[in-house]
Amino acid sequence: MFKPITIKxxxxxxxxxxxxxxxxxxxxxxxxxxxxxxxxxxxxxxxxKRNPIALSLKQRRSYSIGxxxxxxxxxxxxQAIDGIESVAYRAGYHVIISQSHDSYERxxxxxxHLANRSVDGLLVSMSAETxxxxxxxxxxxxxxxxxxxxxxxxxMDTHKVTSNNREGARGAIQGLIDNGYTRIAHIANAEHLSxxxxxxxxxxxxxxxNGLLFDETLIRYCEHGGSDxxxxxxxxxxxxxxxxxxxxxxxxxxxxxxxxxxxxKKYADRSDHPKICGFSxxxxxxxLLPDFMRVRQPAFEMGEMAMNKLIHLIESKRRVTNFExxxxxxxxxx
Amino acid sequence: MFKPITIKxxxxxxxxxxxxxxxxxxxxxxxxxxxxxxxxxxxxxxxxKRNPIALSLKQRRSYSIGxxxxxxxxxxxxQAIDGIESVAYRAGYHVIISQSHDSYERxxxxxxHLANRSVDGLLVSMSAETxxxxxxxxxxxxxxxxxxxxxxxxxMDTHKVTSNNREGARGAIQGLIDNGYTRIAHIANAEHLSxxxxxxxxxxxxxxxNGLLFDETLIRYCEHGGSDxxxxxxxxxxxxxxxxxxxxxxxxxxxxxxxxxxxxKKYADRSDHPKICGFSxxxxxxxLLPDFMRVRQPAFEMGEMAMNKLIHLIESKRRVTNFExxxxxxxxxx
DNA sequence: AAAAACTACGCAATCGATACCAGAAACGGC
DNA sequence: GCCGTTTCTGGTATCGATTGCGTAGTTTTT
Numbered sequence: 001m002f003k004p005i006t007i008k009x010x011x012x013x014x015x016x017x018x019x020x021x022x023x024x025x026x027x028x029x030x031x032x033x034x035x036x037x038x039x040x041x042x043x044x045x046x047x048x049k050r051n052p053i054a055l056s057l058k059q060r061r062s063y064s065i066g067x068x069x070x071x072x073x074x075x076x077x078x079q080a081i082d083g084i085e086s087v088a089y090r091a092g093y094h095v096i097i098s099q100s101h102d103s104y105e106r107x108x109x110x111x112x113h114l115a116n117r118s119v120d121g122l123l124v125s126m127s128a129e130t131x132x133x134x135x136x137x138x139x140x141x142x143x144x145x146x147x148x149x150x151x152x153x154x155x156m157d158t159h160k161v162t163s164n165n166r167e168g169a170r171g172a173i174q175g176l177i178d179n180g181y182t183r184i185a186h187i188a189n190a191e192h193l194s195x196x197x198x199x200x201x202x203x204x205x206x207x208x209x210n211g212l213l214f215d216e217t218l219i220r221y222c223e224h225g226g227s228d229x230x231x232x233x234x235x236x237x238x239x240x241x242x243x244x245x246x247x248x249x250x251x252x253x254x255x256x257x258x259x260x261x262x263x264x265k266k267y268a269d270r271s272d273h274p275k276i277c278g279f280s281x282x283x284x285x286x287x288l289l290p291d292f293m294r295v296r297q298p299a300f301e302m303g304e305m306a307m308n309k310l311i312h313l314i315e316s317k318r319r320v321t322n323f324e325x326x327x328x329x330x331x332x333x334x
Numbered sequence: 335m336f337k338p339i340t341i342k343x344x345x346x347x348x349x350x351x352x353x354x355x356x357x358x359x360x361x362x363x364x365x366x367x368x369x370x371x372x373x374x375x376x377x378x379x380x381x382x383k384r385n386p387i388a389l390s391l392k393q394r395r396s397y398s399i400g401x402x403x404x405x406x407x408x409x410x411x412x413q414a415i416d417g418i419e420s421v422a423y424r425a426g427y428h429v430i431i432s433q434s435h436d437s438y439e440r441x442x443x444x445x446x447h448l449a450n451r452s453v454d455g456l457l458v459s460m461s462a463e464t465x466x467x468x469x470x471x472x473x474x475x476x477x478x479x480x481x482x483x484x485x486x487x488x489x490m491d492t493h494k495v496t497s498n499n500r501e502g503a504r505g506a507i508q509g510l511i512d513n514g515y516t517r518i519a520h521i522a523n524a525e526h527l528s529x530x531x532x533x534x535x536x537x538x539x540x541x542x543x544n545g546l547l548f549d550e551t552l553i554r555y556c557e558h559g560g561s562d563x564x565x566x567x568x569x570x571x572x573x574x575x576x577x578x579x580x581x582x583x584x585x586x587x588x589x590x591x592x593x594x595x596x597x598x599k600k601y602a603d604r605s606d607h608p609k610i611c612g613f614s615x616x617x618x619x620x621x622l623l624p625d626f627m628r629v630r631q632p633a634f635e636m637g638e639m640a641m642n643k644l645i646h647l648i649e650s651k652r653r654v655t656n657f658e659x660x661x662x663x664x665x666x667x668x
Numbered sequence: 669a670a671a672a673a674c675t676a677c678g679c680a681a682t683c684g685a686t687a688c689c690a691g692a693a694a695c696g697g698c
Numbered sequence: 699g700c701c702g703t704t705t706c707t708g709g710t711a712t713c714g715a716t717t718g719c720g721t722a723g724t725t726t727t728t
Contacts, residue, residue, distance in 0.1 A: 006684055017708045022686060032706060053396065053452050054684035056387045057713050064430075064451070072415065072431075078407030085433065094451060096398075097406075097431050099419065117398070117428055118387050258618050265621040284592050287599040288622050340714055351678045356716060366676055388714035391683045 005046050014042055025050070056118065064094035065310060066114035067123045070102045070225065075281040076254045076299045077125070080149065083303025084123060091311055093120070100127040102227040108135045121145035121310045126153065128190040128225030145313035149306040150297075152194050159309040160325045163297040165195050168330030169202025169250070170209075172277050172295045175332055176248050177210050181275055185218040185239045185246035187232070187260055189225050189253050196221070199252050199279070218246060226255030229262070236263035239274075251278030258282070261289070279330075286333060296331045339380050348372060359384070390452065398428035399644060400448035401457045404436045404559065409615040410588045410633045411459070414483065417637025418457060425645050427454070434461035436561040442469045455479035455644045460487065462524040462559030479647035483640040484631075486528050493643040494659045497631040499529050502664030503536025503584070504543075506611050506629045509666055510582050511544050515609055519552040519573045519580035521566070521594055523559050523587050530555070533586050533613070552580060560589030563596070570597035573608075585612030592616070595623070613664075620667060630665045 007025070011018045016035065023031050024039035025048075042048075056062045067084060069077045081097060088095045096114060100107035107127045112135070114122065124136060124146060133153045140146045140158060149161040176184055186203050189196040204214050220235035222228070239246055251257045257278040264273065277293040285292050305326055313320055341359075345352045350369065357365050358373035359382075376382075390396045401418060403411045415431060422429045432448060434441035441461040446469070448456060458470060458480060467487045474480045474492060483495040510518055520537055523530040538548050554569035556562075573580055585591045591612040598607065611627040619626050639660055647654055 007686095008684075018685080019687080019709080020707060022684095023707090026686085030706065035706080049450055051391075051452070051684050052450060053387060053390045054713090055686085057385075057391050057684080057715095058686055060713075062387065071412070072406040073409060073412030075407060078405070078412075081406065082433070089447075094430060094447070095432075096428060098429075099416070113423075113428070116383055116386060118385070262618065262621040265624075284596065285622075287596045288619075290599075341716095342714075352715075353679080353717075354677060356714095357677090360716085364676065369676080385714050388683090389716085391685095391714080392716055394683075 004051070005048050006051065007048075010039060010042055010046075010048060014038060062094075062118045062120055063092055064096055064117075064119050065121045065123060065307075065314075066096045066098065066111075066117075066119040068098050068100055068107060068110055068114070069125050070127050070227070070255075071099050072097060074254055075283070076150070076297060079281055079299035080125075080303035080306075083300035083305075084307045085303075087304050087307035087311070093311070100130075102128040102225045104129040104132070111135060111139065115139050115144060119144075121147070121314045123306050123310055124148050125150040126193070128193060128223065128227070131192050143319075145310060147306045147310040147313065149302055150195065154194060157321075157323055159306075159313065159323050161302050161306040161309065161328070162195070162198075162325070163302060163328045163330050165198035165330075166202040166205070168279070168295040168297070168332075169199040169252075170206045171202075171330070171332050172293065173203055173206035173250060174210070175293060175334065176250065176275065176277055177206065177212070179275075181248035182212060183215075183218070183244070183246050184248045184250055185220070185274070187220050187222065187235050187239075187249060187251045187256055187278075189221070189256065190223045191221045193225075196252060203250060217242070222256060226253060226259045229259050232256060232259035233263040233266070236260055237267055240267050245272075246274050248275040248277060251276065251280075253278070254280045254282060257285075257292075257294070261285075261292070294333050296333050298328045298330070301328055338385070339382050340385065341382075344373060344376055344380070344382060348376060394452075396428075396452045396454055397426055398430055398451075398453050399455045399457060399641075399648075400430045400432065400445075400451070400453040402432050402434060402441060402444055402448070403459045404461050404561070404589075405433050406431060408588055409617070410484070410631060413615055413633035414459075414637035414640075417634035417639075418641045419637075421638050421641035421645070425641075427645070434464075436462040436559045438463040438466070445469060445473065449473050449478060453478075455481070455648045457640050457644055458482050459484040460527070462527060462557065462561070465526050477653070479644060481640045481644040481647065483636055484529065488528055491655075491657055493640075493647065493657050495636050495640040495643065495662070496529070496532075496659070497636060497662045497664050499532035499664075500536040500539070502613070502629040502631070502666075503533040503586075504540045505536075505664070505666050506627065507537055507540035507584060508544070509627060509668065510584070510609065510611055511540065511546070513609070515582035516546060517549075517552070517578070517580050518582045518584055519554070519608070521554050521556065521569050521573075521583060521585045521590055521612075523555070523590065524557045525555045527559075530586060537584060551576070556590060560587060560593045563593055566590060566593035567597040567600070570594055571601055574601050579606075580608050582609040582611060585610065585614075587612070588614045588616060591619075591626075591628070595619075595626070628667050630667050632662045632664070635662055 007018050007021045010021045021039050024036040072078050085095050098110040100110060104127055107130055122144060147159045152160045152162055188200060207214050222231050222235060224231055226232055251260045257280040280294040281296055281299050341352050341355045344355045355373050358370040406412050419429050432444040434444060438461055441464055456478060481493045486494045486496055522534060541548050556565050556569060558565055560566055585594045591614040614628040615630055615633050
């Protein structure tokens with residue numbers, strides 16, 4: 001097996017000590033320029049690369065961060081990851097992605113796994129199933145820097161990056177109302193999620209502002225966040241079957257929107273098809289379904305922001321106690 | 335900052351040596367059962383976790399592997415990654431994903447980065463831009479286990495996992511011909527890619543088998559593999575503008591299919607819209623565009639296979655010289 | 669009863685790099 | 699010429715874990 005050249009090899013070849021080599025490579029001021037150059041030249045010639053593992057051990061830093069999302073095959077998250085990566089790579093960090101597939105168990109295992117792999121910090125968007133946050137809380141209390149994004153935990157003391165879900169939802173519903181829709185069903189995500197509550201808040205606010213009554217029978221929660229297509233289909237079917245028909249459906253997430261559109265194709269004939277509007281970052285839908293109205297989150301920017309905040313946490317000398325909640329505006333694409 | 339408990343702490347507390355602790359934890363036969371139990375109990379009680387970084391340094395193994403794909407926001411790759419992960423996690427490996435965004439430069443940097451981070455192996459699907467393989471070849475020659483999947487390099491001596499592109503393409507074209515289409519344009523990926531050649535091979539074979547002439551003017555190559563939407567749109571536009579109209583378009587990849595469908599919506603009015611058929615793993619398209627016919631690759635299985643092969647390479651004692659090329663069948667979804 | 673074998677554990681080197689503490693050599697000031 | 703600085707370099711401990719070798723102490727063999 002291939003064995004890369006080490007600092008010792010250089011020291012031996014140049015008949016200096018490893019200390020000198022190490023200091024030369026880190027361009028220490030206290031090394032003679034001539035010596036430094038000799039070392040640097042030899043290192044370059046023999047393609048010396050410092051061993052990051054040894055460095056990690058010594059510095060108790062791994063220069064890698066972990067990301068936990070429900071899945072990467074989701075436009076919102078893949079865009080967010082692009083944002084995270086762009087910042088991370090520039091700052092010399094590696095990004096380790098893990099998917100929870102909206103399962104509490106996998107999320108727990110993955111986070112444990114990542115923490116053990118000594119990541120320097122964690123970027124987490126919780127799984128839809130997760131109701132108990134103690135595993136995240138525990139890591140945070142142990143001193144591991146954590147930034148939450150998108151699906152955050154209200155009670156946790158750390159930086160949070162979200163989009164303005166309430167206002168996004170309100171705007172979407174207002175848009176529907178402006179176009180004459182008044183009986184708007186809502187397919188929501190898992191009930192306990194922060195985003196669900198906020199989007200629901202926007203929904204009710206818009207109704208209220210327009211003097212419309214909130215009708216509980218129009219609401220459907222999907223506890224598995226769309227990972228269970230059957231659940232989505234049942235929700236759609238039961239809305240279509242209502243006595244007093246809904247003329248529009250507002251869908252709370254990207255994954256759910258896809259599931260809902262799929263279900264609709266199955267159940268409804270094209271003619272009396274309720275108007276669909278929902279949160280989604282799938283840009284392809286605009287052209288494929290010009291009729292689809294969506295709330296687009298600034299996923300890339302959210303990723304950038306979250307990563308910046310995480311780097312800040314990691315690299316701050318003292319323990320940070322003053323946490324921010326950053327809220328970014330959404331955009332309504334018609 | 336949080337400092338986890340080490341083997342030394344245990345040794346001190348129990349008044350034994352670190353060797354004894356280490357051996358107890360790895361359940362060595364030469365340690366007294368009573369001692370072993372004391373250690374194990376103390377470790378459990380104080381939540382001892384072995385430091386993977388120290389282990390990596392000692393064993394020259396990191397139990398993590400790197401994956402390089404063009405992008406995760408692509409159904410084929412996200413499904414493949416799911417397959418990779420499922421095998422990796424079961425075998426105790428971490429997966430580090432990096433995206434080339436179809437840029438040669440980023441691919442080079444990423445692979446270098448991963449190799450430096452001491453991954454134990456690499457799973458690579460090349461970027462569309464990559465024509466020079468020396469960076470991958472070099473890593474492989476240095477002894478780093480590498481398995482190529484999907485977009486492979488013909489000349490390289492290593493395991494390869496692909497789908498039967500030729501047969502998949504042939505079947506798709508045959509399907510089109512069976513439905514009465516005879517003038518079939520082809521929007522292909524970057525010309526030098528293996529998958530491009532194979533799919534093109536299937537295309538010409540099908541024409542030939544049906545006594546149709548191969549017409550070069552019907553072919554469009556997209557050097558950026560769809561990462562440059564302008565390129566795709568120009569290709570589509572120029573096909574639509576042809577004197578002798580094409581009645582169908584066969585698209586060579588997932589990304590290109592999306593780009594092509596987008597472009598079509600822009601340029602063609604719905605009536606005289608050529609039939610579209612292409613490689614794609616976007617399951618959502620089936621319901622959104624029932625008219626779209628696609629070749630589906632067994633992405634998940636490819637990921638599983640590739641990861642299995644990689645683990646085999648990593649864990650084999652002797653250097654492997656007998657390499658396999660695994661080819662999996664595609665599926666035509668109508 | 670002496671020799672051999674075995675059990676159970678400790679010492680110390682090692683992985684690759686860094687950093688604190690010394691110390692040699694050169695230099696300047698008076 | 700002596701002493702105090704400065705400049706440059708080396709020795710060595712350290713990060714956390716593993717492992718080959720050595721060795722007390724006990725048991726078995728002959």
